[in-house]
Amino acid sequence: MGPREALSQDQVDALVAALRAGSVLVSEGTGREARAVPYDFRRPSRVTKDQARGLQILHEDFAKLAAVSLSGLARTVVDLELAGLEQTPFGEYQLAVAAPTCLVTFAMEPFRGTAVLEAGHPATAVLLRRLLGSAGFDAPAAPRDFTEIERTLLAQVAAKVLGDLQQAWQRAGVAGCRTLGIETNPQTLQVTSPTEVMVVATFRLKLGPVTGPFALAYPYPMLEPALPRLGAQAAVSDDRTAPDRRAALLGELASNPVTVRAVLGETTLTVRALLGLERGDLLWLDTGPDDPVRVEIEDCPAFLGRAGTRRRRLAIELLRAVDEGGHLP
Numbered sequence: 001m002g003p004r005e006a007l008s009q010d011q012v013d014a015l016v017a018a019l020r021a022g023s024v025l026v027s028e029g030t031g032r033e034a035r036a037v038p039y040d041f042r043r044p045s046r047v048t049k050d051q052a053r054g055l056q057i058l059h060e061d062f063a064k065l066a067a068v069s070l071s072g073l074a075r076t077v078v079d080l081e082l083a084g085l086e087q088t089p090f091g092e093y094q095l096a097v098a099a100p101t102c103l104v105t106f107a108m109e110p111f112r113g114t115a116v117l118e119a120g121h122p123a124t125a126v127l128l129r130r131l132l133g134s135a136g137f138d139a140p141a142a143p144r145d146f147t148e149i150e151r152t153l154l155a156q157v158a159a160k161v162l163g164d165l166q167q168a169w170q171r172a173g174v175a176g177c178r179t180l181g182i183e184t185n186p187q188t189l190q191v192t193s194p195t196e197v198m199v200v201a202t203f204r205l206k207l208g209p210v211t212g213p214f215a216l217a218y219p220y221p222m223l224e225p226a227l228p229r230l231g232a233q234a235a236v237s238d239d240r241t242a243p244d245r246r247a248a249l250l251g252e253l254a255s256n257p258v259t260v261r262a263v264l265g266e267t268t269l270t271v272r273a274l275l276g277l278e279r280g281d282l283l284w285l286d287t288g289p290d291d292p293v294r295v296e297i298e299d300c301p302a303f304l305g306r307a308g309t310r311r312r313r314l315a316i317e318l319l320r321a322v323d324e325g326g327h328l329p
Helices: 009-021 048-072 092-096 123-131 147-166 244-255 271-275
Strands: 078-089 102-107 115-119 176-183 196-205 208-217 260-265 292-297 300-311 313-321
Touching: 048 078, 048 123, 048 147, 048 196, 078 092, 092 196, 102 147, 115 147, 123 147, 123 196, 123 208, 147 176, 292 313
Parallel strands: none
Antiparallel strands: 078 196, 102 115, 102 176, 115 208, 196 208, 260 292, 292 300, 300 313
């Protein structure tokens, strides 16, 4: 039968009668077995692949911006890298967050809803200590609740990071990000219903040698108006190269003052000897006149040098670099 030929009504009736009588063999198809695709109704996937790709590009851009801001605040290099995106019910997200931890709730105008910024221990503790003037990377073994002063500092950090987030979300129509509050217990969060889907972007945060969890969690209804703009075809990534990122980091760090100290030598005194010191007394140091001078940056040994004068002022000539332990590399 040709492609343009049609069955008459008598032929159609005869074919139907033959099918009912079982005298016509019916093909079972191509022989390929149908595959069942598993679907979890408790964790529905509501973001398409194109939208997920757009969210990935957006949060990669945010990570670059936030790393520069946090590096300036912490006075050290901070790495922030997107680890992945997932969709999970809000109730499961609450159970997965350790307590206590820093949970900043915020709004993204003009969208409706409340999102969560999560920053965990020990990176948060190290950041707070460096904001308070410490030069080290020590942190308590166990997390604890924050003091009022620490909450004030965290609010300032959150405002800076949310400014970077707003810049990354501009392409999707976000006009501003505003801090709503700071919590430490995930069970007290009142963001959405326990069964509502949350879109969670997880990051790897490294502050010097210290690492810690960092995440952004959005209720799906909050993102729904913006998702059509985040398709892979419309997403434009500011894919800066490594030299550009290094230049941005150096530009942010360049305006931060650092303490450089030249140590001629050290000695140990008792309290009695210290109280008895007078003008003209001599102190015996643990170095000789020909020994090199140790140059420290923020209390960390950096160079060995030689003391002298230049243009009638005391000066140090840098001879070679040393590692943090004061040893030659």
